[in-house]
Amino acid sequence: xxxxxxxxxxxxxxxxxxxxxxxxxxxxxxxxxxxxxxxxxxxxxxxxxxxxxxxxxxxxxxxxxxxxxxxxxxxxxxxxxxxxxxxxxxxxxxxxxxxxxxxxxxxxxxxxxxxxxxxxxxxxxxxxxxxxxxxxxxxxxxxxxxxxxxxxxxxxxxxxxxxxxxxxxxxxxxxxxxxxxxxxxxxxxxxxxxxxxxxxxxxxxxxxxxxxxxxxxxxxxxxxxxxxxxxxxxxxxxxxxxxxxxxxxxxxxxxxxxxxxxxxxxxxxxxxxxxxxxxxxxxxxxxxxxxxxxxxxxxxxxxxxxxxxxxxxxxxxxxxxxxxxxxx
Numbered sequence: 144x145x146x147x148x149x150x151x152x153x154x155x156x157x158x159x160x161x162x163x164x165x166x167x168x169x170x171x172x173x174x175x176x177x178x179x180x181x182x183x184x185x186x187x188x189x190x191x192x193x194x195x196x197x198x199x200x201x202x203x204x205x206x207x208x209x210x211x212x213x214x215x216x217x218x219x220x221x222x223x224x225x226x227x228x229x230x231x232x233x234x235x236x237x238x239x240x241x242x243x244x245x246x247x248x249x250x251x252x253x254x255x256x257x258x259x260x261x262x263x264x265x266x267x268x269x270x271x272x273x274x275x276x277x278x279x280x281x282x283x284x285x286x287x288x289x290x291x292x293x294x295x296x297x298x299x300x301x302x303x304x305x306x307x308x309x310x311x312x313x314x315x316x317x318x319x320x321x322x323x324x325x326x327x328x329x330x331x332x333x334x335x336x337x338x339x340x341x342x343x344x345x346x347x348x349x350x351x352x353x354x355x356x357x358x359x360x361x362x363x364x365x366x367x368x369x370x371x372x373x374x375x376x377x378x379x380x381x382x383x384x385x386x387x388x389x390x391x392x393x394x395x396x397x398x399x400x401x402x403x404x405x406x407x408x409x410x411x412x413x414x415x416x417x418x419x420x421x422x423x424x425x426x427x428x429x430x431x432x433x434x435x436x437x438x439x440x441x442x443x444x445x446x447x448x449x450x451x452x453x454x455x456x457x458x459x460x461x462x463x464x465x466x467x468x469x470x471x
């Protein structure tokens with residue numbers, strides 16, 4: 144199934160079921176008011192949502208209308224919890240070099256994760272208001288999952304079974320603020336503005352063979368101001384999503400609607416390019432002796448879209464955002 148959230152003046156928006164081809168949608172009226180409502184009552188509403196999805200794909204759903212991603216909110220405009228990992232070892236090792244920080248202990252055996260703000264997610268085409276260009280404005284292309292309830296101490300296999308949806312993410316970062324916050328020992332706060340999401344969240348089965356081993360085997364195509372930036376593939380995650388969710392639930396329960404991110408998608412070798420500017424900059428430092436690529440300026444745009452191996456568009460839709468001056 145595919146879901147999107149339409150703005151309706153409420154904090155959680157109105158749940159829409161989206162067709163498999165992404166061309167039409169229908170409100171889930173009478174089944175679930177919002178996506179968080181559906182996730183909290185998943186076992187009760189999933190069969191009815193599936194039936195509505197099948198009707199929509201067959202062209203028989205009453206009230207169906209053309210799907211327009213532009214006004215969509217994030218699939219979950221707010222969430223009980225947003226946890227972001229760093230599951231791509233290539234990216235993590237490069238960031239250690241970028242920030243001249245000591246190696247993270249057990250980085251390849253214990254997931255790294257921080258808890259971000261989950262009260263104000265951005266839609267796929269929402270402008271991104273930020274205070275200063277000097278803060279080092281950077282995009283970060285990721286994949287993520289949305290869970291149902293996860294019991295404390297769940298195994299990785301059990302946690303994988305708790306995943307309800309898969310999402311595509313742009314986890315905005317302010318690189319000039321990150322080093323001080325990391326050195327404080329208390330983690331990110333100001334360095335992580337509101338996170339953005341592609342318009343459509345999907346059940347894992349919609350990915351077909353591209354959902355394998357708890358990983359998203361899709362290339363994330365990233366463009367900055369219309370120019371190719373990279374298309375790294377999610378298959379190179381060191382930890383799969385079940386392991387990330389289990390890590391988060393090791394000492395506490397996770398509630399329905401918890402979002403767990405993969406961290407910046409990154410591939411070894413460099414041929415696929417990058418999904419964030421900081422990674423390109425450190426590669427330039429290593430290969431050319433100095434970083435040549437600057438961070439984003441107000442008015443810049445970033446576009447992200449996952450694609451299958453055969454070139455077909457992925458199921459999440461497109462993130463296409465502009466950076467603007469806050470208060471401008």
